[in-house]
Amino acid sequence: MLFNSIEFAVFLPIVFVLYWFLSGNNLKARNIILLVSSYIFYGWWDWRFLSLIVFSSLVDYLVGLGLSKSDARITRKILLLTSIIVNIGLLGFFKYFNFFIDSFTNAFTLFGFEFNSQRLNIILPVGISFYTFQTLSYSIDVYKRKISPTKDIVAFFAFVSFFPQLVAGPIERAANLLPQFYTKRIFDNRKAVDGMRQILWGLFKKVVIADNCANFVNDVFANHSIYNGSTLFIGVIFFAFQIYCDFSGYSDIAIGTSRLFGFNLMRNFAFPYFSRDIAEFWRRWHISLSTWFRDYIYIPIGGSKGSAWQKVRNVFVIFIISGLWHGANWTFVVWGLLNALYFLPLMLSSRNRENLDTIAKNRIFPNFKESIQVLSTFSITVLAWVFFRAKSIKEALSYIYIMFSSLFTIPKSIPLILSLLIPFFIIVEWLQRDKQHVLEFDVLKISKISRWLIYYSLIFIIFSFGGGQQEFIYFQF
Amino acid sequence: MKKFLINVFFFFSLLFLVSKLIGSFDNIDHLYNSNHNIRRIRSIELFDDLDILFIGNSYTYAGINPEIFDKYGLKTYNLGIATAGPDFYDLILNDYFKRTRTKPQRIMILLSPVIFSNLADDWAAYPMHRYLKYPVSNENIILKYGKPGKYPGMLTKSLKKGFTNLILKNKNKMLQNFDIIDRKGFSFDDTVITDDLRKKNRHLYSSCKSDLLDMKDLDKLLALANLLKHQGIEVVFYELPANELNTFFTSDYLESYKKLVNSINNQFAVFRSNIELEQKYYRDLDHLNVFGAEIISENIISKLKIVGGEGTFETKQQTY
Numbered sequence: 179m180l181f182n183s184i185e186f187a188v189f190l191p192i193v194f195v196l197y198w199f200l201s202g203n204n205l206k207a208r209n210i211i212l213l214v215s216s217y218i219f220y221g222w223w224d225w226r227f228l229s230l231i232v233f234s235s236l237v238d239y240l241v242g243l244g245l246s247k248s249d250a251r252i253t254r255k256i257l258l259l260t261s262i263i264v265n266i267g268l269l270g271f272f273k274y275f276n277f278f279i280d281s282f283t284n285a286f287t288l289f290g291f292e293f294n295s296q297r298l299n300i301i302l303p304v305g306i307s308f309y310t311f312q313t314l315s316y317s318i319d320v321y322k323r324k325i326s327p328t329k330d331i332v333a334f335f336a337f338v339s340f341f342p343q344l345v346a347g348p349i350e351r352a353a354n355l356l357p358q359f360y361t362k363r364i365f366d367n368r369k370a371v372d373g374m375r376q377i378l379w380g381l382f383k384k385v386v387i388a389d390n391c392a393n394f395v396n397d398v399f400a401n402h403s404i405y406n407g408s409t410l411f412i413g414v415i416f417f418a419f420q421i422y423c424d425f426s427g428y429s430d431i432a433i434g435t436s437r438l439f440g441f442n443l444m445r446n447f448a449f450p451y452f453s454r455d456i457a458e459f460w461r462r463w464h465i466s467l468s469t470w471f472r473d474y475i476y477i478p479i480g481g482s483k484g485s486a487w488q489k490v491r492n493v494f495v496i497f498i499i500s501g502l503w504h505g506a507n508w509t510f511v512v513w514g515l516l517n518a519l520y521f522l523p524l525m526l527s528s529r530n531r532e533n534l535d536t537i538a539k540n541r542i543f544p545n546f547k548e549s550i551q552v553l554s555t556f557s558i559t560v561l562a563w564v565f566f567r568a569k570s571i572k573e574a575l576s577y578i579y580i581m582f583s584s585l586f587t588i589p590k591s592i593p594l595i596l597s598l599l600i601p602f603f604i605i606v607e608w609l610q611r612d613k614q615h616v617l618e619f620d621v622l623k624i625s626k627i628s629r630w631l632i633y634y635s636l637i638f639i640i641f642s643f644g645g646g647q648q649e650f651i652y653f654q655f
Numbered sequence: 656m657k658k659f660l661i662n663v664f665f666f667f668s669l670l671f672l673v674s675k676l677i678g679s680f681d682n683i684d685h686l687y688n689s690n691h692n693i694r695r696i697r698s699i700e701l702f703d704d705l706d707i708l709f710i711g712n713s714y715t716y717a718g719i720n721p722e723i724f725d726k727y728g729l730k731t732y733n734l735g736i737a738t739a740g741p742d743f744y745d746l747i748l749n750d751y752f753k754r755t756r757t758k759p760q761r762i763m764i765l766l767s768p769v770i771f772s773n774l775a776d777d778w779a780a781y782p783m784h785r786y787l788k789y790p791v792s793n794e795n796i797i798l799k800y801g802k803p804g805k806y807p808g809m810l811t812k813s814l815k816k817g818f819t820n821l822i823l824k825n826k827n828k829m830l831q832n833f834d835i836i837d838r839k840g841f842s843f844d845d846t847v848i849t850d851d852l853r854k855k856n857r858h859l860y861s862s863c864k865s866d867l868l869d870m871k872d873l874d875k876l877l878a879l880a881n882l883l884k885h886q887g888i889e890v891v892f893y894e895l896p897a898n899e900l901n902t903f904f905t906s907d908y909l910e911s912y913k914k915l916v917n918s919i920n921n922q923f924a925v926f927r928s929n930i931e932l933e934q935k936y937y938r939d940l941d942h943l944n945v946f947g948a949e950i951i952s953e954n955i956i957s958k959l960k961i962v963g964g965e966g967t968f969e970t971k972q973q974t975y
Contacts, residue, residue, distance in 0.1 A: 184804050184807055365659070371659065633666070637670065641811040
């Protein structure tokens with residue numbers, strides 16, 4: 179079930195009513211409603227996927243219980259390994275089996291060996307990369323005694339499958355989300371209204387900006403050999419906006435929806451295209467995944483400590499894994515490698531934590547230096563997006579070659595809607611860059627009529643200029 | 656909670672009412688809108704007392720040329736409407752009968768895999784029901800033909816169009832596309848397909864692979880055909896060459912389609928064009944160009960037993 183679908187528009191109010199009115203203020207009943215709703219939401223794609231999420235939840239629930247009963251180091255390690263093998267095994271099989279088979283076959287063929295491999299016809303279950311990481315973080319945190327294991331099976335299963343963030347995050351930590359399932363939830367009008375606003379802005383980003391960009395981008399990438407460099411340049415810039423608005427739009431809707439049910443999810447995007455260097459970009463882009471990798475891989479393997487060689491190795495490891503997480507294709511590995519290369523000079527010169535606060539704080543305009551920094555960070559990010567979007571490395575290289583070889587030409591016409599809405603979008607994001615989301619504002623400063631006019635205008639734009647329903651890009655990851 | 660629910664209720668009620676109000680102006684441009692589908696539908700009265708009325712989708716308006724029939728003294732009109740399927744057929748024919756005095760001798764109805772697919776009867780993209788002489792509301796369309804999932808799209812389209820009509824007031828765009836009337840509904844296009852054109856619209860059919868043919872559509876078509884038959888109108892179904900169209904559907908879908916055509920053929924004549932046309936007779940992936948239309952139109956005429964205005968299909972339940 180897509181957030182931008184008629185089914186979800188019917189589903190959400192029904193769950194809302196059941197949750198707040200028919201549960202009799204009973205915590206257990208509310209968790210059961212959330213669990214059942216989440217399974218309906220997920221099963222809407224393919225009910226067979228449900229078996230995987232139930233299995234994954236059950237394994238980690240039992241691992242948690244096992245860890246609570248055992249102090250023996252070996253037993254605890256075995257339990258943790260069980261969780262890791264099951265979760266990574268599921269992910270590896272469903273997402274990477276054919277990729278590794280193909281890569282091995284190609285490698286053998288390259289050295290002149292004949293190798294007959296058998297590809298499997300595997301369907302990638304939606305959101306598997308997200309919920310396996312979420313359950314895995316629970317087992318690791320319990321193992322490290324950062325959190326206490328839960329005995330409440332309904333709460334745990336509801337935590338793993340919580341429908342707003344189930345298929346594309348934010349990837350929640352058990353320490354943040356799980357306790358909220360134990361706590362009695364009271365309806366908070368301000369929180370719910372703010373949630374509705376965040377949903378609205380998320381829909382605007384997804385349906386208007388991302389989907390309209392997608393129409394242009396799909397055409398340009400599919401037929402890049404017949405377009406000139408300037409068109410390809412605009413195509414990849416639009417892709418930068420498409421992927422940002424698609425994914426952060428989803429996160430906004432997820433966070434907003436959670437707030438309607440009294441939950442607080444972690445922030446996933448913090449206006450990343452206003453970053454002054456690539457380190458800041460990675461602190462602002464897909465925050466829940468970046469911090470997951472930081473906490474569970476980067477820091478355990480040494481992080482930024484140790485020799486220069488170790489630092490370099492750790493950075494490459496984390497970015498290559500991050501690339502592979504996004505998809506079973508070498509293009510994602512190159513995308514990760516490029517980002518590692520961008521990041522390394524900053525880390526080796528200890529300048530990776532220079533820009534921690536909001537850009538141009540308390541000012542309307544950035545200064546010259548900040549503008550150059552933002553533009554250059556955006557440019558190198560855009561270059562890496564070519565690999566992220568292309569179907570193969572060959573296609574990406576061909577795209578880049580054509581782009582630079584005929585950059586100063588007249589591009590194909592840009593849809594008017596995009597030429598108007600992208601600048602509008604950048605301006606409002608800039609003006610609200612110190613907020614959690616663009617529609618977060620002080621209700622005392624803006625009259626109700628003005629607020630409603632803003633909402634109606636956005637709804638009108640969404641319905642009138644939506645780019646046609648397209649799936650969220652991150653579902654494929 | 657109470658405050659929240661009241662606010663949400665008022666917010667969405669007001670939104671709905673305003674949308675309906677603005678949306679009601681969606682068809683005030685019916686006199687000057689230059690869309691060829693609208694022009695074709697708005698010109699129905701001019702084509703009374705026909706020998707043959709052709710009903711179908713874009714394949715029809717691209718592939719049947721009434722001027723060829725004129726040469727043989729046959730009065731025809733091409734009422735092909737983009738994306739038309741069984742529901743559109745029903746709606747368009749109802750409107751036709753309300754607006755003409757003499758029934759056509761025969762009505763030829765297009766059969767194609769695409770008219771039973773999810774691409775057919777796209778009320779939201781082509782809101783022809785709003786441009787009829789007696790417009791039908793979006794709500795009545797949903798009540799009569801079902802598919803409530805299409806309602807938000809239809810409402811949005813009406814809102815957008817109503818808004819544009821009120822703001823832009825583009826009344827100076829007077830009476831364009833009137834060659835459609837001169838050509839009796841035929842859409843003249845002499846483009847010959849190229850590799851780029853072949854690539855261009857491929858994505859439009861991506862959803863066809865997951866299509867399942869709904870046999871209820873067969874009942875709808877047969878009910879419509881029988882109704883026409885009871886009114887003394889000869890009903891003939893026809894297929895047109897559609898280049899690469901079949902490659903977009905699964906073999907199961909095409910098999911079901913074949914069975915459906917056979918079922919129709921048990922009761923009504925089906926004209927099957929078995930001509931293999933070269934690529935130069937197509938303008939894109941699935942539409943004939945003017946040269947292809949000429950061949951097919953001549954082919955249909957040759958199947959008529961007598962030409963010269965009195966031609967008839969000799970026996971029913973016959974495959975041509």
